[in-house]
Amino acid sequence: MSPPTSPTPHTAPNTPHPAPLVTRFAPSPTGHLHVGGARTALFCWAFAQAQGGRFMIRIEDTDQARSSDESARGILEDLAWLGILWNDGPTLTTPLGAIGAQSRPVGPYFQAQRLGLYNQYLEALVRAGRAYPAFESAQEIDVLRQAAVAAKKTFRYPRPADVVPGVFPAQRWSRAQAGEPHVVRFVAPSAEVVVNDQILGPVRFAPGEMDDFVVRKTDGFPTYHFAVVVDDELMGVTHVLRAQEHLINTPRHVALQQAMTRLDTGARFATPVYGHMPLIFNMDGTKMSKRDKAKAARKAAKDALTKNPALNAGTLAAATGLAETAVSAFLNAESDDVNTAEAVARHFKVGLPEIEVYDFRASGYLPEAITNFLALLGWSPGMKDAAGKDVEKFDMAFLAKHFSIDRIGKKPAQFDRTKLLSFNADAIKALPDAVFAQRLVTWAAEFNPAFAAQLAALPEAARTRLLAVIKPRCRTLGDAPGVCAFAMVSDQALAFDPTAMDKAVRTDAGRAVLRAFATALPGLNPTEPAAVDAWVKAHAEAGGMKMGEVAQPVRIALTGGTVSPPLGDVVAVLGTASSLARVERCLAQA
C-alpha cells in the first residue's frame, strides 16, 4: 500500500469484473420509497438483469433516530409492487412468493445488524494508522465551522498534530477504550483522487479537498461512508449506480477502499464500477421532496384564509380536529408535517402532489406505466419502431434485455406529471377488459373500500359491461369511481343536474322525447346496446331532430348529467326496470 502522503494519484480503476456482477439499491428506511429512489432501484435492477448479474437490496438503517422497520417494509413492498424484484436482500413474503429467499449468504442485509463487522474493520483501520479517535464534541466542531463560514472559508477538520498517517494512535485509542466519548475519523489521503465514472467520465478531485471525515459516530454506529464501503466489499457489489448527489462522496469511498484490506482473505478492497445518474426535479425546477405536499396544502389553506377572513388557525384546527399549535406551526411554515398537510388538504378538498411510489399507487397509477415513465427519465433505448418513431413504450422484460449504462444521460430531468398521466392512460387502455376489472377491484379494495363495496354489489354482467365501458374513460384507476357514479347511485337518490334539466329536459321537445323513450324502453333488449342507439337514431330521424336533441334528454334522465358512456351501455348496465324508473322520475321533475 502506498503511504497516504504519496503523490501517486488514487484512481478508481475500471477493471473488468468476473461474474457475478452485483448491483445494489440501498435505501435508508426513513419514509416511503421516493420516485427518485424507485428510478435508482429500477436502473440497478435492469442493469443486473441485462448483464446476467444479481440485484441486491441492503437497508441502511444506521441512523438510529430516523430509521424504522415499518418504513423498511413499506419500501420493500413498493419495490415488489413495481416489479423490481431482488435476488439478494431481506425476505419479503408476498402472495406471489417469497422475494429474496434465494439470497447469497452475505447478509444480514440490515446494517444495524452488522455493527460487529464494522467495529472489526474500524479497529483494523485504526491499528494501521489510517483512522483515529477524535474527542471534540459536535458543538466544538460547530463553533469552528461557523467561524470558517464567517470568514468565507471552506471548513475542513484540522488534523491534530499528534496524528501521524500510518502510525497507530495508541494514546487516543486507549482514551477511547476507557470510555471517553469520541468519534473515529479517517486519515484522508493527500493525493488526487480520480473517479472513473461510467456515466460522466473521469472526475478528478484535487489533493487536499478531502478532510478527515467521521467514520464512526459517538453512538458507536458507522457513518454512511464507512458502512457502505465495508458492505459493498463484503457483499461483493461490483457496480454502483446511484444519484449524482453522491458523486462528491465517491472520492471518500475510493480512498477508504484503498486504505482497507479484507480481514478474511487479506485482499485489498476492490473499487466497484461507479455510475452517477442525473437527478429528478419538479416541473418548477425544485427538487422533488415530501415537503412539496406541505407546500401544496399550505397554499390551499392560505388561499382560503385570504378569501375568508373568518378563518384562522383556531377555526381550522377545530374543523380538522388538529391541535391549534400544530396548525399554526404548519401555516407559518415552521412545520411540514405530512399528517397535518393531509388533514388540511382533505378539509379544503385539494389533491396533494404524488411524491412517493405509494402516493402514485393510491392515486391509481399502474406499476408498468410508472416504471416505463421512470426509465425514460435519464435513459432511452435509442431504437426506432417499425414506423421509424423512437421507441418509448416498453415493459420490464424489454428493460431487462436492453438496458445499458452507456445510454444513461447526464442532464437532470424534470418530472412531467402530465406525461406520466398519459402513459398511465395508455397502459390502462392496453389492458384487456378482464385484467382491467381485476386490477380495479384490487385497487379499490385497498384504497377505496366504499367503491369496492359498490362494485361488489353490482350484478356480475352489469359490472363486467360497466368496467369495459369506463376503461377508456379512466386515466388512472382513481378516475373510475367518478365515471361509475351514475351506476352506483340508487334510482331514487339520483340527482338531476338543474342546469342540464333547464336546457334539455324542461322543454316541450325534451319531455316528448322522454315520454317516447319510456314507451319504447320495455321493447328494447337491454343486453343489446345497439338497440337503444338505433332507437335514438330512428326517433331523431322520424322527428326531424338532431341526434343530440334526442340523446341528451335521455342521458340526463338516466345518469343525472350531460356526460356519460354511450346510452346503450348505460341502459345495459342499469337494466330496463331501473332505466324506466329514472326516466319516470325525471319526467316527474320536468
Added chain:
RNA sequence: GGCCCCAUCGUCCAGCCUGGUCCAGGACGCGACCCUUUCAAGGUCGAGACACGGGUUCGAAUCCCGUUGGGGUCACCA
C-alpha cells in the same frame, strides 16, 4: 463562496463519441380540423429547440476554449 456536474422544442428523449444525409426526429402538452348522441377514445395537420461568444474545419447541434445559465455538495443524514 470552495469543489464537482450539466446545457437540443414548455417538458421527456433521439441525433453528438465515429463532423456533411439535420432549414434537427419522436413523445407529452398546446392549437386546428376530421369522426361523433355527451364525455372519452381514435385520426390528420400545425406551432415549437441546437444558451451565447470565439476557435478548428471546405463544412459543427456534433470537436476545442471561454462566457452565461442551471444543478449538486460542503453533517457525528444517507
